[in-house]
Amino acid sequence: MTASIESPEPNTPEENPWRVPTESEHERPSPSVSPLNGQDIERIPDSHFKPSKRQLLDKYIKLGVIVLMLVWGSVILVKSLGHLKMHIPPGDDGNDNDNGRYDNSTYTLPDPFITEDGLLKISFNHTRNKTFIPEVHSLQWLNSDINGKDNGLYFTSINDTYLIKSVSDKYYSKILFKGKNITYEGHNLSVESIVASPDLSKLLIKTNSIQNWRHSSFATYFVFNEEDASIQHIGDSIALTEWSPNSIDIAYIQDNNIYLYSTLEKETINQITNDGNSQIFNGKPDWVYEEEVFEDDRTLWWSPDGKHLAYLKIDETNVEEYTIPYFVQEEHEQYPEMRSIKYPKSGTPNPKVELLVYDTEDCTVYQGHINKMHSYESILVTEVKWVGNDKLIAKMTDRSSDILDVIAVDVKKQKTDVVRSEPSNGSWWEITHNTMHIPRNEAKGRSNDGYVDLKPVDGYNHLVYFPTINSTDPIILTSGKWEVVLGPISFDEQLERIYFQATKKSSNERHIYYVNINRPRVIQDVTDTSKPGVYGVTFSSNSKFALLTYQGPKIPYQKIISLDPKDDRDSKKDIVGNKIGKTLYYLEENEALKEKLETYSVPKKTFKEMNLGKDSNGNDIIVNTIEILPDGFDKTLKDYYPVFFYPYGGPNSQQAIQTFSIGFNEVIASQLNAIVVVVDGRGTGYKGISFRSLVRGNLGEYEAVDQISAASIYSKKDFVDSEKIAIFGWSYGGYLTLKTLERDAGATFKYGLAVAPVIDWRFYDSVYTERYMYTPQENLEGYKKSRVENVTSIAQAKRFLLMHGTGDDNVHFQHSLVFLDHLNQAGVENYDVHVFPDSDHSIRYHNAGVIVWDKLLDWTRNAFTGRFATNLR
Structure with missing residues (x-):
C-alpha cells in the first residue's frame, strides 16, 4: 500500500536492515545533523590534563x-x-x-x-544492539556551486559543527552553524533539523516537533541569518516549510492555510489561502494522500525561478470518518481518548482535489480547473512537476487507476489542456514521483523544455522522453525484458546522460546505468554488472560527482566517484563497484562490521529462482526466492528441519532482493534450527506487467497458490519435517498468511502467524485497494472472494497466532475484530491472540516493539518443539 500495507517501518533492529536515504531525504538535512547556537565554547588545552x-x-x-x-x-x-x-x-x-x-x-x-x-x-x-547494522552516510548535495563550477558541495556535521564541504576540494569548508541548541527569548531549544537556503546564506531551523501521521508533524520554525547571526521566529504549530529558489521567501502552512514569509521583511508578507480548516487542506495532504499517494507531508511546489507556487487544495468534506479509541495515553483518565480521522474506505467518497498556482509578483491565483478535464466522478492527482519556469504537468487518474491523464498547465497563458490519456490495458497505473525536467538548450539542439517519464514498453517499465510539454509520442530511451526502477535519477546536461537504476541484469538486483538522450536504447553500465549487486546512487548538482552505495549482498560500502570524462578512469585492478568514472575515496568501508562478523556464525543466505510449476497457459511460474539455512545445516538428516516462510506479497512489492541484512530471518534460522524461505510470487514487482497484473481484481488467490506451491516443494525434501512448516506475515503479509492457510486447509502449512492483517478489502482505504480491486460496486464478487472468511478451513492448521495494535490508523483493528468474530461463530479455538494497546501499524507503543518480536520467536519455538496440542477444535 505504497508504504502502507507493506511491512511496517522497521521498529527494531531485527527488522531494520539498513537502507539508503532517498533523494528527497538528501534534499532536507536529517534530524541527526546537529547544528549550533552560534556560540563558540572555550576549549581548555589538552596539556592541562596531561598525567x-x-x-x-x-x-x-x-x-x-x-x-x-x-x-x-x-x-x-x-x-x-x-x-x-x-x-x-x-x-x-x-x-x-x-x-x-x-x-x-x-x-x-x-x-x-x-x-x-x-x-x-x-x-x-x-x-x-544494532551489531549488524552497517554504517551509512547521506550526503545532502547542494545545488550551489563554487565560482559556477560543480565542486560537489554537500552538508555535513562534524563535532556539532554544521558546515559545507566539497568532494573535489578537501580544503574547502564553510561553517554555517555550531552547537545543538538555539536560544530564543530566554528559552533554550533543541535543534531537530536544518535546511539551508539555496544560496546558503540562511538556515531554516525546526524545533519542538509533534508527530502527526506517518510522514507529517507540527513544529516551531526559525530562520538563522549567517551574516548577522540573527534569529527570526516564523511561527508555532507549522505543518511544513519550503524555501523559495530565490533564497528570500519561505512558504509555510499553518492551520491548513499557506503563508509567505519574507526573510528580508522578517515577517509574513502574505496569506495565500484563507479557506483552510479541518476539512480543507491547502499545500499539504490529508491522511490518504499522505499515506498512499505522495508518501510525504507536502503538496506544494515552487517554480524553478521562484515566481510561482503550485499547490493542491484537498477537500475531504464528504469523506467518512473513522474513530480510533486510545486507552492508555493518560494514566489517570477514566475514559478512552477518541480520535477521528477522515478515512475513505473502498467504494466510499474520496477527497476532492484541485490544482492551483500562485503568482508571487501580482499575488493572484490561477485555478487550473483540472477537474473539468475529465468525465470521471472522482480523480486522483498523483504527481506535479514544473517543466520550465511557467509550465507544469500534472498526472491524474480515475479512482481505480485505469486511465492516466497528463495535464499541461501554462501559467503565463493561464491555459490547461489534457495532452495525453492512456489506458492501463488490463493492469493499473502505479504511482511514481520521478518525472524529470529536461531543460531547453539550443546549443544541444533542444529548443523546448521537455521531460523524461516512466512508461510501459512491451510489457516492462522503461524511460521515455517527451521533447515538449505537449508531446504525445515519446522517444523510447530504454527497452527490453527488464525494468527501470521508479524513474530517472539524474541528468548530466553537458554530457546529455540520463542516469537510472534498473533490473537489466536480474530482477533481484539493482545496477546503475546511463543512456544518452540522443542515442536511445544504447545502455551503458555504470556499476560492475559482472558480480551480483544492489546499488543506490545520489548525484551532485550537475551530475559530475556521485555517492555510490553498494547495498549487498556482501557487506555494504560507500564511495565518492567522479564521472567527469577529464578524470582518468580507474585501472581495472582498482575497480570495485563502479565500471566507469574515477574513485576519489571511500566514504565508508564498514571495516568494523567485517571484523565483528568474524566472531559470529551467520546462517547462509542464498538468492535464487524457483520453478513453481505450470500456470493455466502451460508456462513455467518462475519466482525469486531467498533461502536461509541454519548453522551446521546437514542435508543428510531425514525429516528434521522445520521451515519458516516469511512472505509480504503485495502488488508490485519485492522482498527477494540481494541486499545485505542480518535480522529477524537470521534469528529464526539461528535460534530455532529452521530453514527460512522468502518467496516473491505472482503479483510482486520488477518481473514485468503480466507477472504482477495477474492479481488484479482477485487479490489473495495467486499469491496464496504460489506460497503453497513453494511449501509443497520444500515439504518433499528429505531433510524437511513436513509437519513443521509455518508461514508469517505483517500487514499485506498477514493477509497473505491467512489467505494461504484458508486455501491450504492444513495440507502443507501447519502453523501461521499474522500481524496487523487485512481481513476484508472493503475496510481498507480506497486509494490503495481500488488500484488493484476496482470499487466494490464494480467488483462485488472479487471482494467477496478476496476476504478472509473460511475460518474452518484455516482451523485445519495445527495452530495460528493473531496480533494487532488497537491504534492502527492504517489497517484498522476492525479487521482483526471481524476475523475473531468469524472464529467465534465457527467455534474455532486453536489460535492465540495478542493485542497491543494504542500501538499503530508499526506496533511500537509502550515497549510493544520488543514484545511483538519476542512473541513471534517464542510462539514459533513452541510450534516447532511440539508444545501445542495437535488440534484444539
Missing part, C-alpha cells in the same frame, strides 16, 4: 594485567561452551521422546549462544 610519566606507567601495568585476565577467561569460557548443547525436548506432539535420549534424527533446539565451532549465534540481543 606524569610515572602515573602513565602504573596505569598501563594495571591495564595490561586486567586485559590478560579477561582474554584467558574468555578463552576458557568459549571452549567450555563449545562442548555444551542445549537440548529442549519436544512436547506432546505424538512422538516418543525415548525417555529424553536423542540422536541426530530428533529435532532439537540448538545452543542459543554459540555454535559447535565456538562462533557466536545470531540473537535478538545482538540485533537490538
Whole structure:
C-alpha cells in the first residue's frame, strides 16, 4: 500500500536492515545533523590534563594485567561452551521422546549462544544492539556551486559543527552553524533539523516537533541569518516549510492555510489561502494522500525561478470518518481518548482535489480547473512537476487507476489542456514521483523544455522522453525484458546522460546505468554488472560527482566517484563497484562490521529462482526466492528441519532482493534450527506487467497458490519435517498468511502467524485497494472472494497466532475484530491472540516493539518443539 500495507517501518533492529536515504531525504538535512547556537565554547588545552610519566606507567601495568585476565577467561569460557548443547525436548506432539535420549534424527533446539565451532549465534540481543547494522552516510548535495563550477558541495556535521564541504576540494569548508541548541527569548531549544537556503546564506531551523501521521508533524520554525547571526521566529504549530529558489521567501502552512514569509521583511508578507480548516487542506495532504499517494507531508511546489507556487487544495468534506479509541495515553483518565480521522474506505467518497498556482509578483491565483478535464466522478492527482519556469504537468487518474491523464498547465497563458490519456490495458497505473525536467538548450539542439517519464514498453517499465510539454509520442530511451526502477535519477546536461537504476541484469538486483538522450536504447553500465549487486546512487548538482552505495549482498560500502570524462578512469585492478568514472575515496568501508562478523556464525543466505510449476497457459511460474539455512545445516538428516516462510506479497512489492541484512530471518534460522524461505510470487514487482497484473481484481488467490506451491516443494525434501512448516506475515503479509492457510486447509502449512492483517478489502482505504480491486460496486464478487472468511478451513492448521495494535490508523483493528468474530461463530479455538494497546501499524507503543518480536520467536519455538496440542477444535 505504497508504504502502507507493506511491512511496517522497521521498529527494531531485527527488522531494520539498513537502507539508503532517498533523494528527497538528501534534499532536507536529517534530524541527526546537529547544528549550533552560534556560540563558540572555550576549549581548555589538552596539556592541562596531561598525567606524569610515572602515573602513565602504573596505569598501563594495571591495564595490561586486567586485559590478560579477561582474554584467558574468555578463552576458557568459549571452549567450555563449545562442548555444551542445549537440548529442549519436544512436547506432546505424538512422538516418543525415548525417555529424553536423542540422536541426530530428533529435532532439537540448538545452543542459543554459540555454535559447535565456538562462533557466536545470531540473537535478538545482538540485533537490538544494532551489531549488524552497517554504517551509512547521506550526503545532502547542494545545488550551489563554487565560482559556477560543480565542486560537489554537500552538508555535513562534524563535532556539532554544521558546515559545507566539497568532494573535489578537501580544503574547502564553510561553517554555517555550531552547537545543538538555539536560544530564543530566554528559552533554550533543541535543534531537530536544518535546511539551508539555496544560496546558503540562511538556515531554516525546526524545533519542538509533534508527530502527526506517518510522514507529517507540527513544529516551531526559525530562520538563522549567517551574516548577522540573527534569529527570526516564523511561527508555532507549522505543518511544513519550503524555501523559495530565490533564497528570500519561505512558504509555510499553518492551520491548513499557506503563508509567505519574507526573510528580508522578517515577517509574513502574505496569506495565500484563507479557506483552510479541518476539512480543507491547502499545500499539504490529508491522511490518504499522505499515506498512499505522495508518501510525504507536502503538496506544494515552487517554480524553478521562484515566481510561482503550485499547490493542491484537498477537500475531504464528504469523506467518512473513522474513530480510533486510545486507552492508555493518560494514566489517570477514566475514559478512552477518541480520535477521528477522515478515512475513505473502498467504494466510499474520496477527497476532492484541485490544482492551483500562485503568482508571487501580482499575488493572484490561477485555478487550473483540472477537474473539468475529465468525465470521471472522482480523480486522483498523483504527481506535479514544473517543466520550465511557467509550465507544469500534472498526472491524474480515475479512482481505480485505469486511465492516466497528463495535464499541461501554462501559467503565463493561464491555459490547461489534457495532452495525453492512456489506458492501463488490463493492469493499473502505479504511482511514481520521478518525472524529470529536461531543460531547453539550443546549443544541444533542444529548443523546448521537455521531460523524461516512466512508461510501459512491451510489457516492462522503461524511460521515455517527451521533447515538449505537449508531446504525445515519446522517444523510447530504454527497452527490453527488464525494468527501470521508479524513474530517472539524474541528468548530466553537458554530457546529455540520463542516469537510472534498473533490473537489466536480474530482477533481484539493482545496477546503475546511463543512456544518452540522443542515442536511445544504447545502455551503458555504470556499476560492475559482472558480480551480483544492489546499488543506490545520489548525484551532485550537475551530475559530475556521485555517492555510490553498494547495498549487498556482501557487506555494504560507500564511495565518492567522479564521472567527469577529464578524470582518468580507474585501472581495472582498482575497480570495485563502479565500471566507469574515477574513485576519489571511500566514504565508508564498514571495516568494523567485517571484523565483528568474524566472531559470529551467520546462517547462509542464498538468492535464487524457483520453478513453481505450470500456470493455466502451460508456462513455467518462475519466482525469486531467498533461502536461509541454519548453522551446521546437514542435508543428510531425514525429516528434521522445520521451515519458516516469511512472505509480504503485495502488488508490485519485492522482498527477494540481494541486499545485505542480518535480522529477524537470521534469528529464526539461528535460534530455532529452521530453514527460512522468502518467496516473491505472482503479483510482486520488477518481473514485468503480466507477472504482477495477474492479481488484479482477485487479490489473495495467486499469491496464496504460489506460497503453497513453494511449501509443497520444500515439504518433499528429505531433510524437511513436513509437519513443521509455518508461514508469517505483517500487514499485506498477514493477509497473505491467512489467505494461504484458508486455501491450504492444513495440507502443507501447519502453523501461521499474522500481524496487523487485512481481513476484508472493503475496510481498507480506497486509494490503495481500488488500484488493484476496482470499487466494490464494480467488483462485488472479487471482494467477496478476496476476504478472509473460511475460518474452518484455516482451523485445519495445527495452530495460528493473531496480533494487532488497537491504534492502527492504517489497517484498522476492525479487521482483526471481524476475523475473531468469524472464529467465534465457527467455534474455532486453536489460535492465540495478542493485542497491543494504542500501538499503530508499526506496533511500537509502550515497549510493544520488543514484545511483538519476542512473541513471534517464542510462539514459533513452541510450534516447532511440539508444545501445542495437535488440534484444539
